[in-house]
Amino acid sequence: MLELQNISFHADDKDILKDISLKIDDKFVAITGPNGSGKSTLLKVIMGIITPTSGKVIFDGQDITDLPVNERANLGMSFAFQQPVRFKGLKVKDLLSIAAGKDVSKDCSYLRSVGLCPRDYLNREINDTLSGGEMKRIEIAMAAARGGKLSLFDEPEAGIDLWSFQSLIEVFENLRNITNGNILIISHQERILEIADKIIYLKDGMVDRYDESAKIMDDLNMRRRGGCDCAYGQKGVSCNG
Amino acid sequence: MDELEKRMLKEVAELDSLPVGAFNIRSNGASEARNSTANIQIESRESGDGINVYFKDGTKNESCHIPVIISKTGHKECVYNDFFVGSDCDVVIVAGCGISNCGGHDSQHDGIHTFHIGKNSKVKYIEKHYGEGTGTGKRLMNPTTVVYLEEGATMDMDTSQIAGINDTYRITKAELGANATLIMHDKILTNFDQTAKAEITVDLNGDGSVCDIVSRGVAKGESEQDVIIDISGNARCKGHAECDSIIMDKGVIVATPKLKATCVDASLIHEAAIGKIAGEQITKLMTLGLNEQEAEQKIIEGFLR
């Protein structure tokens, strides 16, 4: 479905991605790894937001390396940003409608599925009156509304409070069940890593491990140890990664 | 009314047919249709260069439409419209001017609107300016809006100039009495070699008076905008102004904030920002399938909404 051939990205005299080659066919694949390991950069290369210094991106057999972002979107790719973008004047229903390809004024399912009441949010401007957590959920709703063949999520759990966390996991479990497409998600969350078919473990811009989820989690000792849900948490020590 | 005039009417006043309530439709310098109601009286000024509109005390949930259309090339006019709103009213006034100029002579509308708004009255004022036409003649508009707010009165203004005006010089002046409120949203888009100058002056003279001015501008092509917002706080009052602009191509925007306080209990804030469209906003919309031009258009549409 998705193939990366020798992807490298070089910027600021740094090798941020180093000769990454991967084939992704499983329905739900998670990318994890330390901060700064190149996860977001890799996801942006897949979406076309970043042009790699060298290498090729193949999607459903088609070389899309030179295809602009919107054309990739129209091939069925969607992207939820780690840091969602704000717009003065544009409303939640405007962007959701573009994402869904239809008027969502009367369709509430997208927002409800991320735990937001449509009545309260459809007419809100996507400006800085929305909190970080609200922005993240709207971002997820937009990617879900777009659906399609490949949905890319960059740390959807970051900034979501503990209360909503359980329902967020349900969102992804649900998404996994209903979508006909594939999901590629950057996450540090044990609960999300657990429901993945495979995990890509990125380190220093390289693929360190790529295997069945359970195997990687055991091998890298990622099961919950501390009071923190984060797969990197140390016993008794919470972390904010 | 011909098709062109009907279309212009829709553009500036969102009217498909004659409006309900009071109205005066001015076309190429003459009153084409007029209607007064039991509470809203429209009269021609003796000098013949505009109208006086009287709202009886307690007029509620009524509207008054006064669109102006110019379709004759070379037509130039200066019109005075005065509004006398009694006390305890709650009304909507829709003004607007459309110039269609397909000829070689400049067409111009200078409208001077003066509002006297009585105690505890609320006025919603909507004004749209629009120009079109293929001729070499310019489309010029110089609106002046003067607002006097008595105790407890509120004026909520939505003013916009979205397309097709070559040159404009917009003056807005307001004086607020005790507990009066002025809300103003001004939107302006210029393109090509158009120029727009806007001067907004507010005097907060009464204790408890409040103003909130939001000015949004987009300058495309080689157009230039010059915006001055000037607030004086002369009592225990609150004044807020936000001047937010997007420049594209070779557009130029000058934003000049001016605040003056003559009372220690005056609290005045001015925020101004100018910049191009954020690249990440375009990228985000492209991930939703829009191409770069569509994304830009959507962002501006929202910004000027």
Ligand SMILES: Nc1ncnc2c1ncn2[C@@H]1O[C@H](COP(=O)(O)OP(=O)(O)O)[C@@H](O)[C@H]1O
């Ligand atoms: N355009 C860029 N120019 C220079 N450095 C970059 C650029 N993009 C990312 N980086 C750097 O590359 C590294 C990987 O970044 P990122 O992909 O965001 O990591 P992760 O998402 O795994 O935390 C970081 O050190 C980051 O500072």
Ligand SMILES: [Mg+2]
């Ligand atoms: Mg990241």
